[in-house]
Amino acid sequence: MSEQTLQGMPTADFDAEHRIAAAVAEAGSDDFGEPGFTDNVRAYLDAISTEADISPVGGLGLQHLVHGLLVNRLRYQADLATHPQIAAEDVSDPIVVAGLFRTGTTKLQRMLSTDPGVQELTFWRLLNVAPLPGATPEEPDPRIAIARDYVDGLASQSPEFMAAHPWIADEPDEDSLLLWLTFNHLAGGSVGYIPTFVKRVQSRDQRPNYDYLAGILRYLQWQDGGRRDRPWVLKSPTHVGSIEPILGAFPRATIAFCHRDPTVVVPSFVRLFEIFWGLFGNSVDPRKVGPVMLELWSAEMLKGLDQRDRLGDDPRIVDIYYDDIVANPIDVIRRIYDQHGRTLTPEAEKAFVGWEQDNPQHKFGKHSYSLESCGLTEDQVLAAFVPYIERFPRLRTEGMA
Incomplete structure (x- = not known):
């Protein structure tokens, strides 16, 4: 084969x-669940x-990663056929943290x-959504050890990646890893320069991807x-252009949309993608990554703004600013809970405060970046995000860096 x-x-x-x-040979099944999936x-x-x-x-x-995605998809489909009650699970009301990369989404999701x-979407479950054959409830789930080994290997390979976005086996992470299972989402485009796939x-309509995500959450x-009256907490910057698909698949969702000055976040996430491309690729030129990422994510933001125009003043979307996440995260969460119809309990508030104390900024190292290093200028970024800045003028005020 190789x-x-x-x-x-x-x-x-x-x-x-x-x-x-x-994948079929390992999973013992050839049903991927969708005729056009292959x-x-x-x-x-x-x-x-x-x-x-x-x-x-x-x-x-x-x-290896692609193989795991395919095997997990097959195992999920097999379990769905064997246990049809899975489809009756209610996941209609997640709290979805969205916004461009580097806008405070990770802190907000992990604190929430x-x-x-x-329900927290821990990395070990994202890496393997399907239980492993032979696993028993009496023993620790072997998926946890697999995720720890994966994270340890990544930390050794790229300390820079862990400083920029630390993956931790038993902490929550992005549901974009679940959307990757569709092979039809921008999450899959993070491994390198693959413009035909991205285009x-x-x-294509993204609603089927979010319907599939709902199925995986069930x-x-x-x-x-x-369920036990526990909503999911989801998060991914890749959601910025999919507001309508999210609310279609999750009609009782609350979207916490995080905002920050794009002249700050663009060089930061370009550096993140430079590091991520480097995990899989040869030498990566940040001056190539910069224009590609600017074009992609400014277009996705514009798409999301157009969707919000069609939705009108939808109360299910709560706009959150980065400086508030940094300075007053409990107040931010209270706003999200008020919209979601949840009570902020003393137990939850204590947990939030404890998380913040245990996770100071730059805990895993400092993430360094600049516009100049990624071949972009401030004027280019501002021009690309004109509609976004006009809609949210606070982005360019003091404190939003």
Whole structure:
């Protein structure tokens, strides 16, 4: 299946038929749940093969990641067929933290998730949504150890990534890892420069992806003993252009939309993508990453603003500013809970305060960046985000850095 290099190291194999066959062989099932799904896989892997500058070691890691996604999708579909009651789980009212990268979304999600009355989307469950064969309730879930090993390996490979966005096995992280299971979402475009895949995704209706996300959340909720009056806390910057699909799939959701000066966040998230591309690729030029990311995420923001215009003054969307997340996170959470119809209990507030005390800024190292280093100017960023800044003028006021 895999070719060999002269040094004896196998090279990654991104042939879609090979990857699908390998996943089917491990899962013991060939039902991916959607007739056109394998076309998504083919389009994604073709873009990886022909456009992304993948390194030998990074390619093997990406092949392993793709294999895991396919196997988990097959196992989920098999469990859904065996346990039809999964489909009856109610996940209609998540708290969804959205906003551009580097706007305080991670802090807000992780703090919210310490409330004992919500469901946290821990990284170990994101990495493997399906229980492993042979796992028993009497023993620690083996998915936790797998996630810890994965995170430890990542920390050794790229301390810079952990400083920019630390993955922690038993803490919450982005539901974009679940949307990656569709092979039809921008989450999959984070591994390198794959413009044909990104354009394909941007041209397609995203509502089916969020319906699929709802199904995965039902699956995870069922594994954890059912709803028990616990809403999910979700988060991903990739949601900025999918406000209508989110509210269509989750009609009782509350979206906490985080805002920060784009001249600050753009170089920060360009640096993040530079590091992430570097996990899988050869040398990455930040001056190439910068214009690509600016075009992509300013377009997604504009798409989201257009959707908000159609929705009108929808109370399900709560606008949050970065400086408030930093200075007054409890007040921010109180606003979100008021909209969601939740009571901020003393137990939850104590948990929030404890999380903040235990997680000072730059706990895992400082994330350094500049506009100049990514080949952009302040004027370019401001021009790309004109509609956003006009709608939220506080973005350019003192304190929003």
